[in-house]
Amino acid sequence: MALTDEERSRLADVVRLQPTKNGELQDAWGLDSGSEVHQYLQNHLKEYYYRDDDSLIRSTAEANDLVDVEPGIEADAVAKGGAPETIRVPELVAQVFEVVAGPDERSQSVVSVLNAVREAYDVDPEVDEVRRALRTLERKNVVEVVYRTVPTFKLAVERDEITVEVSE
Numbered sequence: 047m048a049l050t051d052e053e054r055s056r057l058a059d060v061v062r063l064q065p066t067k068n069g070e071l072q073d074a075w076g077l078d079s080g081s082e083v084h085q086y087l088q089n090h091l092k093e094y095y096y097r098d099d100d101s102l103i104r105s106t107a108e109a110n111d112l113v114d115v116e117p118g119i120e121a122d123a124v125a126k127g128g129a130p131e132t133i134r135v136p137e138l139v140a141q142v143f144e145v146v147a148g149p150d151e152r153s154q155s156v157v158s159v160l161n162a163v164r165e166a167y168d169v170d171p172e173v174d175e176v177r178r179a180l181r182t183l184e185r186k187n188v189v190e191v192v193y194r195t196v197p198t199f200k201l202a203v204e205r206d207e208i209t210v211e212v213s214e
Contacts, residue, residue, distance in 0.1 A: 049112070053090050057105070058113040060087075060095055062134055062213050065102035065185050070178065102185060129187045129202060132209040135179075140210045141167050142179040146189060146199055153191075153198035156180060 049057065059074045060066065068080030077083055087095055087103070094109035135143070145162035147154045154162070160176040163169065180199045183189035190202040 054113060056086070057091055057094055057109055060091065060103060061105040061110055061113050063182075064104045065098065065100075066104075066182075067102060070182065071103070073178075129208065131207070132211060133183075133186050133188060134211045134213045135182065135186075137212050138163070138169075138171055138175060139179040139182050140212045141169070142176060143183055143188065143201075143208070143210055144205075146180070146183070146201060148205060149201045149203060151200060153194070153200040155196055155198050159199065 056071075056075060059071060063070055063074065068083040071083045071087075072078075072080055075083065075086070077086070091109075094106050094112070095103055096106060098104055133143075141163050142159060145166050146159050156173060156177045159180060160171065160173050163171060163176060180189055184191060184199070188202055188208055189199050192198045192200060
């Protein structure tokens with residue numbers, strides 16, 4: 047099946063952002079709902095993605111070969127429950143990675159991470175964007191959630207053990 051330029055571009059997003067969710071692709075593609083993402087995937091990219099046991103969207107090996115981007119993670123490391131050596135993430139996710147508490151520090155709330163990002167980078171993301179960034183890092187096994195009164199976050203591995211590449 048020959049892909050259009052739009053399909054190839056969106057497939058590259060799936061490869062780059064994996065493991066991902068409808069909401070992340072919705073943001074990347076500028077769609078109005080997760081349902082639209084699901085319909086697009088089913089109608090245009092059905093052969094090139096699958097959902098893992100946690101219902102996260104991942105690209106097939108064929109998809110990885112079709113597009114000229116690096117996968118979001120090394121699949122083997124994460125599949126075995128470990129942290130990958132390299133992650134490829136959007137700029138805000140990289141900023142969150144840089145400011146979130148380290149593995150030996152007290153975990154932080156989403157608002158605390160938001161304030162740290164604002165202070166360190168002079169940007170003003172929405173709290174939901176920071177929450178999604180933290181959840182993205184959690185799915186890539188580099189951030190862990192600590193449940194206190196509210197969910198809080200900290201790195202699961204030392205910061206210098208991960209190479210972060212900004213995609214886009």
